[in-house]
Structures are given as structure tokens and as C-alpha cells.
Amino acid sequence: MQLPDPSSTRHPGPAPYLRIATEEAFAPPEMLEIYRRILSGANVDPGFRGLMGFYMSSPSERAQHIMRCLTDMDALRLKHMDDCGVDMQVLALTSPGVQVMDKATAVSFARIANDYLADAIRRHPTRFAGMIAVAPQDPQAAAKEIERGVSQLGMNAVVINSHTQGEYLSDTKFWDIFAAAEAHDAPIYLHPNSLPPGMYEPFMEAGLDGAIYGFGVETGLHALRIITAGVFDRFPKLRLILGHMGEALPFWAYRLDYMHRATVKSQRYDSVKPLRRQPSDYLRENVYITNSGVAWEPAIKFSQDFLGADRVLYAMDYPYQHAVDEVIALDGMTMSPEHKKRFFQTNAETVFKIPPR
Template sequence: MNHPETKQALRPAKAEYARIATEEAFAPAEMLEMYRKILQGPDPDPGFVSLMGFYMSSQSARARHIIECLQDLGEKRLQHMDEAGIDRQIIALTSPGVQIMDAESAVSFARTANDELAEAVRNHPTRFSGMVAVAPQNPQEAAREIERGIKQLGLTGVIINSHTHGEYLSDQKFWEILEAAEANDAPIYLHPNTPPRNMIQPFLECGLDGAIYGFGVETGMHALRMITAGVFDRFPKLQVILGHMGEALPFWAYRLDYMHRATVVSERYASMKPLKKKPSDYLRENFVITNSGVAWGPAIRFTQDLLGMDRVMYAMDYPYQHAIDEVIALDGLPMSMADKKRFFETNAQRVFRIK
């Protein structure tokens, strides 16, 4: 079944670069069954109900397409990649992954999901790469799984689907995870989740809790919490990937610098301490941005100007956004061929260590 937004008459032309899509999702069937049990349980998380509760129960063409494609790590996915001119996908466990589960289940199923993804990568080594899913609920086990996923399974990054039961990586109890990612030279893709229980109600009231707005607000805040908590002073080599044009943070860079400095000087909050650098410096040195879901030249060019050509790369956001016309539009961006090759291919090869 094809995505209702996909224009099948269009096909991207063969390019002088490989198109590597860096934020592409999957969901094992067993995980969806676990999700159904959570949804049927007492007082499930409202954001989870809004997100996966909808996709798993709706009979709309979009919802059916997404659930079907999430579970496929074979011919259907490859067919859709070929139709869109995508040479390789960097695949990760869909949000909220194991982070909605209890700690014991999350640790166990993260291993299962990583084994399944690693097998798909072995089966299609020139088309698929994968990221390690972890359970932040148990930071020690998450750190171990990062090492196993990178060193034994051959995965090439770490997926964190933003908050875990309303808790953030800015809390030092999670820093063992960050230490393991840095030690294994594994970038963390900080992927959106719906806002947590104590934040979501105003978004739910007007249908803004998902990708239209709530995802970006919540995930951008998570990244900013990491910056202001001093994560990158403690782990200066750690690299974090943000999708959707950096969840708007690049466009706030000037104000973030000004107001962070003003807040620190005023000693307004005990939690807001001086940093070694400006917030925008960490964006330039510790973050890589993808355009997932944003096939819009002005935003891409602005972010390239701010962070540099080596820190902005392509993503499609499959299967949630599978639009072939967007690939064609991005092929036509007014960039030099060298910069276009960085955007589509070589930045991803460097960040994810693709040979």
C-alpha cells in the first residue's frame, strides 16, 4: 500500500550523490503488541494514547500505511526507497520505543529490537544502517547496550525518543548513557516524543501535541536542558542529532545566547549555572541537524549558514512522511554539487561511520 501523499508518477532522477535518509523508523510486531497491552491498562500516558493509540486503532489510509510500513524491514521498505531514490536508510526504533515501558520490559525488549534491526542490516548491508535502542529507565543497562549494539551488532548510533516518563538526559542520573555514547563514538539521535503528562494538556486541547508542534517544543526543550545543564562541558566530544531543522533551536540561537547570559548574571535560578561556552557554540560543535519533515530551502540554508555545511544532513522521516516530490524539490536546491553531496551523502557517512 502506498502512502496517500506519495505521487507515484514522479521519480527522482539519478544523482551524482547517494541519498542517505537519516531518520527512518521501524516497529517490531511484538512491540506493537506490548503497546496494545499498555493502552488497555490503567491510566495510560495521555501522549502515548494520542500518538500510538491513534495510529494503532485508526482505519484511515495514513494510519494503516504507517503501521504496515513500520513493521517491514524487507521488500516493501526497499520498494519505497527505490521509488523515492533513497540509497540507504538509517533506521531506528519508532517513538516512544521502549521508553514507555516498565524498566524490566524496556531493558529486555531493547535487546530484542536491536537484534532484529541488526539482522536486517546484515541482510541488506548496502541499503540499511541502524541505531541502538536503549532503556534510559536503567542507565547502567542502557550503557551496556550501547556498547553491545555498536561493537557486537554493528549499529552506528543511538536513538533516544526524548523524555522517559517525563525525565530528561539533563538529569545526571542518566549521564552514564552519555558517557557510553561518547566513549563508543556513537551519536545520539534525540528524536521527538509527545509531551509528558505534566505538560501535554494545553497541546491536546487543540490538537497540537504531535508533529505539528508539540514534538518540536518538547524535544527542543530537552536539547536545551542538556546544554544548560552542562552536558557538553562534561562530555565535549558527544554528538547529538536533532531532526526537523533542529526543533527550531537554530532559529532561536541569538536569543538563547543573550537570555542565558542574562539569566546566569542575575542568579535567578539555582539550576542555571555558567557554561564554558555560549549555547550557540554547543549547537555548532555538538549538534548535527537533519531536515526530516522539512523540505524547505530557506530553513535548510539558514541552518547551514549557522552551523556549517558539515552539520546539516538529509532525512525523510519514513514512513510518517514519505513524499517523493520532496526528494525532487531538495535535489533542486540552489547549492553547489559539493555542498549537495555533503547534505545528502557524506555528512551522514561521517556521522554514522558508513564505509
């Protein structure tokens, strides 16, 4: 497999479709100040310290680039988009968002972050769309913020950065969030977070705790917990979005189905009960995936074949992954013009309710 060259100075040419990137991060400067206060305190979560503690303090070129780009919502971001031929970004509050904060701060700052994003969208309405940040620490407040985000701010999706201080949405105490998302037809983008304490050490000691592997393992686990807890049986119209080629779950589908049947039959776990459908059915019918961070034609084509061409979306993962040559490589995929336009443009317009141009 030949990887695109991130150092290339080439630029993507015109295309018969818009390139809408659907997992692009931002951070209000005020949120970074809250992070600094958390990092200066006692008993800091090791995953948070290892991830944001590093990026916020490292002099490395990569860390400086990421922090500079996260906080820019105007000239620099737009220039990078133009350089890559990206017409629009669907923006989400960077991980861990408000989920590392105490409950009161998280609820308050989620509103601030959403207003901050809505203001950027008003400044650049043809370049930005957004996802609603919520505080799972208070599920009822999160449900109200989803309603406000859809009805008042014009955003049509929700971002949740995987676990919230080690707790997962498969716990029924969080299900008011699912009810609100389903009621407002707002898909939930389940985005990676740094690993919780119970998972962190074995990954960290091998340097595998971040995007290289740990993020996908933990977020894939979270999505599976949601499926096996019966969330989609309770909320059949709920939609979930997973990045990074579905955190590899489409590639596990056969074994997930087989072993879920076997586990239910064995009666080994009280937590594993029969579902109305197979795990792979929920992936096909309730889940969309983006290719964020995976500019690899075979994986994209497999996922289109498995999920359907209308369920696989383009994403770059800016600014954590910002490579012009990846766009050029994806433009060059051997794919029907109809499927390529769905991948880059029309699927995003449908999922995020972006008015066609």
C-alpha cells in the same frame, strides 16, 4: 512558500550522490503487542494513548499506511525507497520505543529490537544502517547496550526518544548514557516523543500535540536542558543529533545566547549556572541536525550557514512523512555540488560511520 506535492507520480532521477535518509522509523511486531497490553491497562499515559493508541486503532488511510510500513523491513520498504530514489535508510526504533515500558521489559526489549534491526541490516547491508535503542530507565544497562551495539552489532549511533515517562537526560542520574556514547564515539539522536502529562493538555486541545508543533517544542526543550545542565562541558566529545531542522533551535540561537547570559547574571534560577561557552557554541560544535520533515531550501541553507555544511544531513522521516516530490525539490536546490553531496551523502557516512561505496 510552495510545498512539494505528495501525490505526485514523478520519480527522482539519477544523482551524482547517494541519498542517505537518516531518520527512518521501524517497529518490530512484538513491540506493538507490548503497546497493546499497555494501552489495555489502567492509567495509560495520555500522550502515548493519543499518539500510538490512535495510529494502532484508526482505520484512516494515513494510520494504516504508517503501521504497515513500520513493520516491513523488506520488499515494501525497499520499494518505497526505490520509488523515492533513497539509496539507504538509517533506521531507528519508532517513538516511544521502549521508553513507555516498565524497566525490566524496556531493558529486555531494547536488546531484542537491536538484534531485530541488526538482522535486517545483514539481509540488506547496502540499503540499511541502524541506531542502537536503549532503555534510559536503567542507565547502566543502557550504557552496556551501547557497548554491545557498537562492538557486536556494528551500529554507530544511539536513538533516544526524548523524555522517558516525563524524565529528562539533563538529570545526572542518566549521565552514564552520555559517558558510554562519548566513549564509543556514538552520537545520540534525540528524537521526539509524545508530550508528557505536564505539557499535553494545552497542545492536545488545539490539535497541536504531535509533529505539527508539540514534538518540536518538547524535544527542543530536552536538548536545551542538556545544554544548560552542562552536559557538553562534562562530555566535550559527546555528539547530539536533532531532527526537523534542529527542532528550530538554530533559529533561536541569538536569543538563547543573550537570555542565557542575562539569566545567569540575574541569579534567578539555581538550575541556570555559567557554562564554558554560549548555547550556540554547543549547537555548532556538538550538534548535528537533519532536515527530517522539512523539505524547505531556505531553512536548510540557513542551517548550513549557521552550523556548517558538514553538520546538516538529509532525512525523510519515513513512514510518517513519505513524499517523493520532497526528494525532487531537494535535488533541485540551488546549492554547490559539494554542499549538496555533503547534505545527501557524505555527512551521513561520516556521522554514522557508513563505509563509502
